[in-house]
Amino acid sequence: MGSVRSLESGYYEALRRLTLEIAGVKLGSNTDFLVETRLSALARQQGYSSLEALISELFTDGNTRLAVQVVSALLERDLRFFDDKAGFASLSKIIWPRISAAFAGDKIKILSYGCATGQDAYSLAMTLSDIEDAFPDLAPQAGFEVTAVDYPSRALARATAGRFTHFDVQRGLPARSLVKHFTRDGEDWVISDRLRKRITFQEFHLLSNPEPLGQYHLVVMRNALARYAPSAQMRILRSLAPALETGGYLMLGSREGLGDLNFGLDPVENCPGFYKRRATRYSEDEPTLSGAVSPAREAG
Amino acid sequence: MKSCLIVDDSKMIRRVAGRILKDLNFTTGEAENGSQAMSVCKSTMPDAILLDWNMPVMDGLSFLKSLRQMPGGQNPVVVFCTAERNIERISEALDAGADEYVMKPFDSDIIESKFIEAGLI
Numbered sequence: 001m002g003s004v005r006s007l008e009s010g011y012y013e014a015l016r017r018l019t020l021e022i023a024g025v026k027l028g029s030n031t032d033f034l035v036e037t038r039l040s041a042l043a044r045q046q047g048y049s050s051l052e053a054l055i056s057e058l059f060t061d062g063n064t065r066l067a068v069q070v071v072s073a074l075l076e077r078d079l080r081f082f083d084d085k086a087g088f089a090s091l092s093k094i095i096w097p098r099i100s101a102a103f104a105g106d107k108i109k110i111l112s113y114g115c116a117t118g119q120d121a122y123s124l125a126m127t128l129s130d131i132e133d134a135f136p137d138l139a140p141q142a143g144f145e146v147t148a149v150d151y152p153s154r155a156l157a158r159a160t161a162g163r164f165t166h167f168d169v170q171r172g173l174p175a176r177s178l179v180k181h182f183t184r185d186g187e188d189w190v191i192s193d194r195l196r197k198r199i200t201f202q203e204f205h206l207l208s209n210p211e212p213l214g215q216y217h218l219v220v221m222r223n224a225l226a227r228y229a230p231s232a233q234m235r236i237l238r239s240l241a242p243a244l245e246t247g248g249y250l251m252l253g254s255r256e257g258l259g260d261l262n263f264g265l266d267p268v269e270n271c272p273g274f275y276k277r278r279a280t281r282y283s284e285d286e287p288t289l290s291g292a293v294s295p296a297r298e299a300g
Numbered sequence: 301m302k303s304c305l306i307v308d309d310s311k312m313i314r315r316v317a318g319r320i321l322k323d324l325n326f327t328t329g330e331a332e333n334g335s336q337a338m339s340v341c342k343s344t345m346p347d348a349i350l351l352d353w354n355m356p357v358m359d360g361l362s363f364l365k366s367l368r369q370m371p372g373g374q375n376p377v378v379v380f381c382t383a384e385r386n387i388e389r390i391s392e393a394l395d396a397g398a399d400e401y402v403m404k405p406f407d408s409d410i411i412e413s414k415f416i417e418a419g420l421i
Binding site: 080166167170171172174175176178179182183184 | 385386387390391394398400401402403405406407409410413414417
């Protein structure tokens with residue numbers, strides 16, 4: 001296959017460095033196609049005359065907002081509703097009843113960290129809303145609310161709109177959930193107001209300190225850790241742990257784990273990917289990178 | 301190996317769906333309409349049925365209602381596969397006993413996802 005490169009070769013390496021610096025993610029060495037397709041689309045969307053014009057402004061003017069948009073476009077993930085059904089089953093049957101009992105009377109606050117196009121946040125809201133409908137006596141009295149954050153990007157704008165394509169809603173979403181929680185608008189499917197009102201989407205730099213976001217009873221970051229470089233994984237986990245209320249839960253993917261690291265979090269028995277924050281804070285002397293279970297793999 | 305009956309009046313759709321289902325390790329049979337599908341089911345009940353809605357002779361919804369009344373007709377997992385995209389139509393299909401619903405056009409990823417959802421894979 002011939003080269004797809006339309007930029008000077010130094011720009012590809014510069015884009016890899018930029019992605020590592022801003023997002024802590026190592027792009028693979030063979031990301032030319034990603035650069036060409038995603039950044040060409042971003043250039044069109046932002047009104048640049050060409051991909052070269054966008055890249056030129058990025059590296060000559062040092063436009064930081066554009067840098068974040070470029071990195072977000074390069075890291076955009078293809079998400080599915082209810083991806084990793086084992087995790088959602090554990091949440092419904094084991095974790096949510098425990099949260100409801102432990103924080104009875106509180107409005108349960110959930111943080112979706114790195115929400116991308118929003119399928120995870122909406123899957124959570126559908127799951128918890130269905131539990132409320134089916135077992136009103138067991139649901140938290142004050143209900144729940146979800147805050148979903150990610151870098152400013154086209155993906156976050158799509159999540160905020162709650163609008164999905166014909167193909168999006170047929171990947172992982174049961175037909176009964178489609179009927180219950182979506183309405184059709186032209187060729188697209190739009191999440192119901194009832195669920196949309198329970199989720200706040202917010203721009204946020206995932207490597208910055210999440211303290212301003214407040215504390216949560218459940219923090220969800222699923223199937224995303226492995227794409228980060230080890231130092232960025234540490235940074236994210238170290239700053240996410242205090243964002244959990246004592247007794248709150250961290251939900252990773254059901255095939256992800258913290259390994260020998262713990263950050264003051266204990267694994268939940270029989271619930272792969274779930275960790276509970278214990279009362280005592282973690283020590284700064286926690287074991288370091290050598291114990292990480294989810295080694296960063298190259299994205300792209 | 302599980303069996304799937306593909307019921308669609310379009311030969312091309314039957315061929316494309318058949319190829320996808322073979323890749324998913326299903327044996328497949330074909331019927332051009334609901335009436336032919338009834339004959340097949342009376343003879344041998346398949347594990348799954350991929351069912352079009354609008355067909356001549358007997359449409360998909362009529363077939364599904366009749367199937368669910370037949371002895372053993374509760375057993376096959378029925379996945380509607382149709383160009384009908386109205387929420388009312390999807391609800392009607394689910395209420396009549398469909399297990400899942402695919403909106404055309406589809407690809408192999410969608411068929412696999414829906415068959416997983418229906419517990420067939």
